[in-house]
Structures are given as C-alpha cells and as structure tokens.
Amino acid sequence: MTSPRRGRPRTTGIDDALRAAVHELLAESGYQKSTVDMIAARAGVGKAAVYRRWRSKAELVFAAVVHDESLPPPPETGSLRGDVAGVLAVIQSSLDGPAAASALPGLLADVRADAELAERFGAQFVGRQRDYLVRMLDRAVARGELAARPDPAAVHAILLGTVFAWLHMLREPAPAGFADRLAGPLTAALRELA
Amino acid sequence: MTSPRRGRPRTTGIDDALRAAVHELLAESGYQKSTVDMIAARAGVGKAAVYRRWRSKAELVFAAVVHDESLPPPPETGSLRGDVAGVLAVIQSSLDGPAAASALPGLLADVRADAELAERFGAQFVGRQRDYLVRMLDRAVARGELAARPDPAAVHAILLGTVFAWLHMLREPAPAGFADRLAGPLTAALRELA
Amino acid sequence: MTSPRRGRPRTTGIDDALRAAVHELLAESGYQKSTVDMIAARAGVGKAAVYRRWRSKAELVFAAVVHDESLPPPPETGSLRGDVAGVLAVIQSSLDGPAAASALPGLLADVRADAELAERFGAQFVGRQRDYLVRMLDRAVARGELAARPDPAAVHAILLGTVFAWLHMLREPAPAGFADRLAGPLTAALRELA
Amino acid sequence: MTSPRRGRPRTTGIDDALRAAVHELLAESGYQKSTVDMIAARAGVGKAAVYRRWRSKAELVFAAVVHDESLPPPPETGSLRGDVAGVLAVIQSSLDGPAAASALPGLLADVRADAELAERFGAQFVGRQRDYLVRMLDRAVARGELAARPDPAAVHAILLGTVFAWLHMLREPAPAGFADRLAGPLTAALRELA
DNA sequence: AGATAAACGAGACGGTACGTCCAGTCTTAAG
DNA sequence: CTTAAGACTGGACGTACCGTCTCGTTTATCT
CATH class of the missing domain: 1.10.357.10 (Tetracycline Repressor, domain 2)
Incomplete structure (x- = not known):
C-alpha cells in the first residue's frame, strides 16, 4: 500500500552517519561548539543532506540523541x-x-x-x-x-x-x-x- | 576606607535599568532572542556599560534573574x-x-x-x-x-x-x-x- | 553511415521544449534567477535530460538563445x-x-x-x-x-x-x-x- | 556643518584595504571565484565590515573597480x-x-x-x-x-x-x-x- | 519473444557561496 | 575615568543552486 516512491531514494546510512557524527562531536566539543558544518563533514555528507532531513540544528541533535x-x-x-x-x-x-x-x-x-x-x-x-x-x-x-x-x-x-x-x-x-x-x-x- | 575614586563616577541606576531591561526582554522574547544590544538599548545604555559590569551575557542574565x-x-x-x-x-x-x-x-x-x-x-x-x-x-x-x-x-x-x-x-x-x-x-x- | 545507436532514442521535442522554457524564464526572471531546476520543470523534463544534452547552464542558455x-x-x-x-x-x-x-x-x-x-x-x-x-x-x-x-x-x-x-x-x-x-x-x- | 558623528568612527584604511583585496583577487581568480569571505580575509577584516559598507558582493566590486x-x-x-x-x-x-x-x-x-x-x-x-x-x-x-x-x-x-x-x-x-x-x-x- | 541498452522523470547527493546575525572587544568624543 | 554610540573580528546559521548520481520505468533495437 506504500506509494511507489519516485526519485532517488535517500542514501541508506546517511541518517546513521549523521547521528553517529553528532554523538561523537557532542562528546568531544559539546552542543554549542558542534557546528552543523562540522557534523556534516564528519559524516562525509553535504550540509543540504542535513537540512533535507531536519529543519534546524536543534532537530538534528534531538533526533540523534533521543532516537x-x-x-x-x-x-x-x-x-x-x-x-x-x-x-x-x-x-x-x-x-x-x-x-x-x-x-x-x-x-x-x-x-x-x-x-x-x-x-x-x-x-x-x-x-x-x-x-x-x-x-x-x-x-x-x-x-x-x-x-x-x-x-x-x-x-x-x-x-x-x-x-x-x-x-x-x-x-x-x-x-x-x-x-x-x-x-x-x-x-x-x-x-x-x- | 574606600579610595577616593577619580573621574566620572558610575551613573547610579544603570545596574537597575539593565536588570529591568533583562526582565522585560526575557519575558517578551526569551533568552536567545534577547540580544545584548537589545538589552542595552532598552536600558538606554551603551554595551560597554554592560561588559564593564558582567563578563558575558550569561552573567548579566544570571545576575538579573537570580539576584x-x-x-x-x-x-x-x-x-x-x-x-x-x-x-x-x-x-x-x-x-x-x-x-x-x-x-x-x-x-x-x-x-x-x-x-x-x-x-x-x-x-x-x-x-x-x-x-x-x-x-x-x-x-x-x-x-x-x-x-x-x-x-x-x-x-x-x-x-x-x-x-x-x-x-x-x-x-x-x-x-x-x-x-x-x-x-x-x-x-x-x-x-x-x- | 551513422552507427545504428542502440537503446532508447532521445525523445523528440525535449530539445525544443527546453529551448522554449529557457526563453520564457529568461524573459520572466533573467539569467541568474532562472535556475536549471526551474527550466527543467517548466519543460516538463528531468534535470538529467538537460545535462545529457549540454554540459552546463551556460551552454544550455547559449544554445537556446544563439541558436x-x-x-x-x-x-x-x-x-x-x-x-x-x-x-x-x-x-x-x-x-x-x-x-x-x-x-x-x-x-x-x-x-x-x-x-x-x-x-x-x-x-x-x-x-x-x-x-x-x-x-x-x-x-x-x-x-x-x-x-x-x-x-x-x-x-x-x-x-x-x-x-x-x-x-x-x-x-x-x-x-x-x-x-x-x-x-x-x-x-x-x-x-x-x- | 556635518553632525558631530557619535560612536566609533570607521577605521581608516578598511575601505582601501578591501578595495585593494578586491583588485588582487579579481586579477588572480576572476569575479565569480573571488568570494566575499576571501576578500575579507585578504583585507584582514571581518565579513561584517564589508556588509556594513556595501549591500552585496556586486556593490563591493563595483565600488572597488569603478572608484x-x-x-x-x-x-x-x-x-x-x-x-x-x-x-x-x-x-x-x-x-x-x-x-x-x-x-x-x-x-x-x-x-x-x-x-x-x-x-x-x-x-x-x-x-x-x-x-x-x-x-x-x-x-x-x-x-x-x-x-x-x-x-x-x-x-x-x-x-x-x-x-x-x-x-x-x-x-x-x-x-x-x-x-x-x-x-x-x-x-x-x-x-x-x- | 526476450534480452539489452539507453533515455526518461524525480529527486537526493556533495560542495560551495551568499547574506544575516550575534557575542565580546575596541575606539571615539563628550561629560 | 565613565559614558553612549557604534564599528570591529570571528564564526555559525540556514538558504540556494550547480552539476552529478541513483532510483524505478519506459522504449527502441538486437539476438
């Protein structure tokens, strides 16, 4: 019953890579010093991939920490x-x-x-x-x-x-x-x- | 015992004006949206007067709220x-x-x-x-x-x-x-x- | 004598549709504000169809305008x-x-x-x-x-x-x-x- | 007759340093590859100092080239x-x-x-x-x-x-x-x- | 007829620049 | 020496767009 999903599907693993990067950087640097650019770079991912999934840094971290x-x-x-x-x-x-x-x-x-x-x-x-x-x-x-x-x-x-x-x-x-x-x-x- | 203090004395009331401005702006806009510039402007005061009294925004707000x-x-x-x-x-x-x-x-x-x-x-x-x-x-x-x-x-x-x-x-x-x-x-x- | 070309041939009309879309959007919005995504969408075409034909936005527009x-x-x-x-x-x-x-x-x-x-x-x-x-x-x-x-x-x-x-x-x-x-x-x- | 101008005056030389940086970078890299960040860095200046003076990259370059x-x-x-x-x-x-x-x-x-x-x-x-x-x-x-x-x-x-x-x-x-x-x-x- | 190969719409991807915003510091002229 | 005004550096944010890549699907040709 799921719709057939057109277009390129989300690359599997990006969500996880980002969540992992968030965890690492939070532990290393804390919330305020963990910038979105750093998180994306650590995950080997463009910033757009982040903002396609979450609307803000807060949402990203929330999803990573409280998943x-x-x-x-x-x-x-x-x-x-x-x-x-x-x-x-x-x-x-x-x-x-x-x-x-x-x-x-x-x-x-x-x-x-x-x-x-x-x-x-x-x-x-x-x-x-x-x-x-x-x-x-x-x-x-x-x-x-x-x-x-x-x-x-x-x-x-x-x-x-x-x-x-x-x-x-x-x-x-x-x-x-x-x-x-x-x-x-x-x-x-x-x-x-x- | 206090030294005679040369130069222009601190204008009395600046501390209170700032504390009041902090209270107003926090209630109106919250912590992150209350910028130091806004607080100083609301108090009718320069930013330097703020940083001469407190070392950071956090200290200012702390002093105002937990006084x-x-x-x-x-x-x-x-x-x-x-x-x-x-x-x-x-x-x-x-x-x-x-x-x-x-x-x-x-x-x-x-x-x-x-x-x-x-x-x-x-x-x-x-x-x-x-x-x-x-x-x-x-x-x-x-x-x-x-x-x-x-x-x-x-x-x-x-x-x-x-x-x-x-x-x-x-x-x-x-x-x-x-x-x-x-x-x-x-x-x-x-x-x-x- | 052209080689027989295997695979699905290019859909006729896509070139023209794109050229037309370029003309419309240039007239409406100018060069910089006419994005490749908009042009493709206007032509009812995917972005890949554009880049299969031209190597860049500049080439596309050049081909459309100086045809x-x-x-x-x-x-x-x-x-x-x-x-x-x-x-x-x-x-x-x-x-x-x-x-x-x-x-x-x-x-x-x-x-x-x-x-x-x-x-x-x-x-x-x-x-x-x-x-x-x-x-x-x-x-x-x-x-x-x-x-x-x-x-x-x-x-x-x-x-x-x-x-x-x-x-x-x-x-x-x-x-x-x-x-x-x-x-x-x-x-x-x-x-x-x- | 000019009003006495309160506040810290613009640092003399920043305008010139920026204009010089623009000239250098344009000659080295051209217009599109000369980013505002690079220009500011080359001039030893924060990006805000640029945007306090000009509204956009185009204005900055215009002022530097057609001064x-x-x-x-x-x-x-x-x-x-x-x-x-x-x-x-x-x-x-x-x-x-x-x-x-x-x-x-x-x-x-x-x-x-x-x-x-x-x-x-x-x-x-x-x-x-x-x-x-x-x-x-x-x-x-x-x-x-x-x-x-x-x-x-x-x-x-x-x-x-x-x-x-x-x-x-x-x-x-x-x-x-x-x-x-x-x-x-x-x-x-x-x-x-x- | 079935296999092969390319083109298709859709849209996610990496990268990069833009312009905005704010904290904290510094500089001036006035008092 | 303090003040108000405001310019300064530095750096993060979120947006936008380019050119590329990857799906699932469609369409022609070759076996």
Whole structure:
C-alpha cells in the first residue's frame, strides 16, 4: 500500500552517519561548539543532506540523541519499587550518555525557543516516557500496591526531575547504584501522591 | 576606607535599568532572542556599560534573574513538612517568574559551556539553596522527625528537580497549591532517604 | 553511415521544449534567477535530460538563445551602407529579444569564466558574424567602395559593440529605425579604417 | 556643518584595504571565484565590515573597480579627433585593467539583475563618462568642427561599445596604439551623426 | 519473444557561496 | 575615568543552486 516512491531514494546510512557524527562531536566539543558544518563533514555528507532531513540544528541533535532505540521500555519487575528503579535507570541512561549529557541543556534551550519544535519534543520524548509511567502505575494499582493512580504528570516530574537536577543542575556525577538508591525514597513519594 | 575614586563616577541606576531591561526582554522574547544590544538599548545604555559590569551575557542574565532579594530564606514552620512546602515555594518562585522561566534553559546551557561560570553559578545559586536545606534538615533531626540527616545533594535534587521538570521539561503550568501539593509526597521521600 | 545507436532514442521535442522554457524564464526572471531546476520543470523534463544534452547552464542558455536560425545571413543590398544596416539589424535582433536581452550579460560572465566554453562561443557566435562581415567587406572592395579591406576585427568591434553598449550598458531602449540611424555614421567609420 | 558623528568612527584604511583585496583577487581568480569571505580575509577584516559598507558582493566590486580616481577627465587636446583619442584611452584603461577586465562581465550581469544597483551604476559609471562626452562635443561645436551636437547617447554607445566589444566579446588583446588607431574612424562616425 | 541498452522523470547527493546575525572587544568624543 | 554610540573580528546559521548520481520505468533495437 506504500506509494511507489519516485526519485532517488535517500542514501541508506546517511541518517546513521549523521547521528553517529553528532554523538561523537557532542562528546568531544559539546552542543554549542558542534557546528552543523562540522557534523556534516564528519559524516562525509553535504550540509543540504542535513537540512533535507531536519529543519534546524536543534532537530538534528534531538533526533540523534533521543532516537527511538535509545529508550527501551523498562522491565516489569513485579513490584512498584523495582519498576521505579527500572524507570530511573532508563531516564538516567537517556540523560547521562556522553552525548546526551553535553547536548541536553543546549537542546532544551533551543527547544524552548521554537514552539513548533517544543511540540514534537513533548510528543516524542515526554510522551513516550509518560506511557511507560502510566502502565507502571496501572500495574501497581492492579497489584494493590496503590489505592488509586496518582497524577502521571506529578510522577513524571519527580522521577525525571530528580535525575535531571542531579546531573545537570547540581552537576554531581552519578554514583554507583544511583537509580537504585533513589528508587525507595521516590516510591514512597509516589505512594503519598495517590 | 574606600579610595577616593577619580573621574566620572558610575551613573547610579544603570545596574537597575539593565536588570529591568533583562526582565522585560526575557519575558517578551526569551533568552536567545534577547540580544545584548537589545538589552542595552532598552536600558538606554551603551554595551560597554554592560561588559564593564558582567563578563558575558550569561552573567548579566544570571545576575538579573537570580539576584539576591529573590531568594528570601524560607520560613521556619516547626515541622519538616511545612519547611519543605516553604522551600518548594521559594524554588518555584525562582524558576517560574516570567523572566526566570524563559531564561533558565538558555542560561543553563551557557553556564554548562563555560566552566568558570559554572563555578560561580554553583556557588551562588546552588550553594545558597543548599544552605537552607541543610539547616532545614538539621532542625528536623533536632526535633526527632528524622533519625539522621540524609544526603543534602539528594534532597536538593528531589526538591529542585521536581519543580524544574514540571515547569521546564514537561512544560505544564503550575496549578494552584503546587508547592503544597508536592510537600507531602516529597517529605515522605526525604524520610526514606535518611 | 551513422552507427545504428542502440537503446532508447532521445525523445523528440525535449530539445525544443527546453529551448522554449529557457526563453520564457529568461524573459520572466533573467539569467541568474532562472535556475536549471526551474527550466527543467517548466519543460516538463528531468534535470538529467538537460545535462545529457549540454554540459552546463551556460551552454544550455547559449544554445537556446544563439541558436542557428536566429542568425539568418543579412541580405546583400548592393551598397556598403545598406549592407551595414542589414548587419546592424541582425545584430540588434540577436541582442534585443526578450530572452537574449536578459541572458546576455550573465551568459557573457559565465562564458568568460570557462575557457573551454569561451572557445565554443567564439567559434560559433563570433565566427559566424565575422564571416558575414568579411564577405560584406569583400563585396564593397569589389565594388570599389573601399580601397582595401579593413581589419575585420575592428569592424566587428564597432558594429557589435555599438549595439551592445546601447542596449546593455547604457540601457536605453532601441528607438525605431535604430539600425538605420547608425548605419551611415558607422559606415563612415569603416571607410576610415581601410 | 556635518553632525558631530557619535560612536566609533570607521577605521581608516578598511575601505582601501578591501578595495585593494578586491583588485588582487579579481586579477588572480576572476569575479565569480573571488568570494566575499576571501576578500575579507585578504583585507584582514571581518565579513561584517564589508556588509556594513556595501549591500552585496556586486556593490563591493563595483565600488572597488569603478572608484572615483580611476576615471580622470581626459585632456582637452584642441581637436575633436584628439579628444576622442583621449576618451578612448580613458575608457580602455577603465575596462582593461587586470581587475576591471575580469570583473566587468560578472559585474554587468549582477548589476543587470538588481534594479536598484543598476540605477547607481548608471548614475556613476555611465553618467560621469557622459559628462565628459557632452563637454567634448560642445567644444567641437564651439570650434566649428561639428555643425550641431550629435546625440550623446549614440556617441557614448559607439565609443564605449567598440572598446568593450573588442576586449570582452571578441576577446582580442588590445594592440599598441589601440585608442589612437580607432580615434580617426570613430571621429568620422561622430561627424556623420550630427 | 526476450534480452539489452539507453533515455526518461524525480529527486537526493556533495560542495560551495551568499547574506544575516550575534557575542565580546575596541575606539571615539563628550561629560 | 565613565559614558553612549557604534564599528570591529570571528564564526555559525540556514538558504540556494550547480552539476552529478541513483532510483524505478519506459522504449527502441538486437539476438
């Protein structure tokens, strides 16, 4: 049912080469110093190939850093505390990679400045995480661990915000067992929210 | 004791005019679109007057948005839960003004990119809040509400991060009673941290 | 005796469609703003069909504007003055069409920048006109109107240059009887050249 | 009477450095290959300094190649033929320098494409030459060499066009005594125009 | 009839230049 | 010595266009 697609198809691998180049350069130089020209050159690609795929540097980096596979659904552990630990680990990994870490603040700023991009960011990054959370909470309700499902936005703010603040505002390195150490206290907060 | 200061003295009011201009422009246009030229022009001031006072745009905005008076010590309420609500309210007010709200993500990005500025930001913004928290926790220990003082960094991450994520990552407007609604759950988290 | 040419033969009409599209777009937008993509689209043709026929935009436009039929040999009038008027009229018509007029300066610039193309331009556009001129001068010599044949390059410069400068450097519209009005004076110049 | 001019004045020498850089690069690489970045770099100047002075590459080159001193008024020789030779020499020198030669076709094309620039070009380059011509013709009329003043535009076309075509359309090198060799024939043409 | 070979429309590709914008620095004349 | 005005360097951004290449498809000729 797909339309027959006329014209030269996109060269396979350019998307990946660009995403890889973004990761490398973010880790080496950070967001602001990674220019689109450098990214394209590193990927062995013209700048037009970049802007054919994404409308701006912010979109490119967003796509490279928050792409689909990077957010595997956290495992179902059978307990709310275990599920929270899993979600925290996923959030941590998505905020703390060498690329994501240097990209996020700059990205957040650029996203903020472009309403149309903010929309997409919300739908993709926030929305996907939110879905995991809702399912996690519903399972806890079904198990009887929670009397009622608390406001998912509040849960989201607590889990995502704690990790983000730790890494990007307080700028402390994540200690070993970071996610696990926070799982208990934050689970207690969720119970009180209900 | 001050040296007699030769030459034309600094025009009084320039600092305030600039701070006011920053607030106005941040609210109107956001951080990235508020250029230093615009800020100086709005304040009726030359650009040199800006750079004589602050070393960069980030410092200027930081000084304007996180200025001293904006962080009054939260009140001592006599209970941990009450104190937490007070701290949350202070944090909220410092993240949610019309100026602060649009400045923070961009500011965070610029701070991240400049190590020397990160230092100062840490000392001033983070450090001051941290002091309040430590005193708050010590009072709770003294009252017997907490068996031991939990890691202040973790407490800080939970309180600051939750508010920041709500406002700037999930981009939800703060509902009425926002701080109060979160105080209970987050206090529960603190107790578990201890 | 031409080799039998395997494969799909060129679609008849594409050459003409492209030439027509070039004329239209030159008249509408001028040389620099007429992009190859636009020309191909206007002709209902892919860009490859263009570059299979001509090596560059300059060649395409050159072929469309200076095509063979546009330079019919000027009539033999029996007098030098009459022949000069005829040549001037041909030159005028080849420089003053709606397409040629907007193409020429840009074309000249691109031709200048590409030595290989300059060669071809010289051979085709300049050479053909030069042949007419030489024949015209030889007839005048045979009739006794000229004592000796003047340098054809100088004659060419005077006739072609006067028309070109009028139209493209001074940018005055050609008045009625333009060629005829100049024929007398320029013929006088030729006589002095001999 | 000039207003006191506030702010930092234009650095003296930047205009000249840019003009010199344009001349060098035109001679080395031609118009199209002389990029604005290269010109600015060669002059040791930022690109902004260029665009603060001129609106486009075409204007910059125009100003550099057709600047005021480059067109000294031709001498008054006391005879029409001598004056024509002088004008031809000036025209030749303004079309045949190493810079002007490579710039002119590209410049003409860009000027053609920008109506606002065409205006200025006409007023400055064409207008100044026209003034010389009118004075030259009036002197000839006063001396009795011409019965009436011929149309200055036609005179202009003949003199300017012949030189331009020789150099830039026929692409022949100017032989020694070029201006002098043409002066006689073209003067004859002027007499017939009257 | 089937295979071969070239041309076709569409459009992605690398490369390169343009003109715009802004941060942070520097220079002037005035106070 | 500070001020307002504004020019300066440097460098990134996003746009545009050229000439090339690659699809899937069509059309003629050769086997």
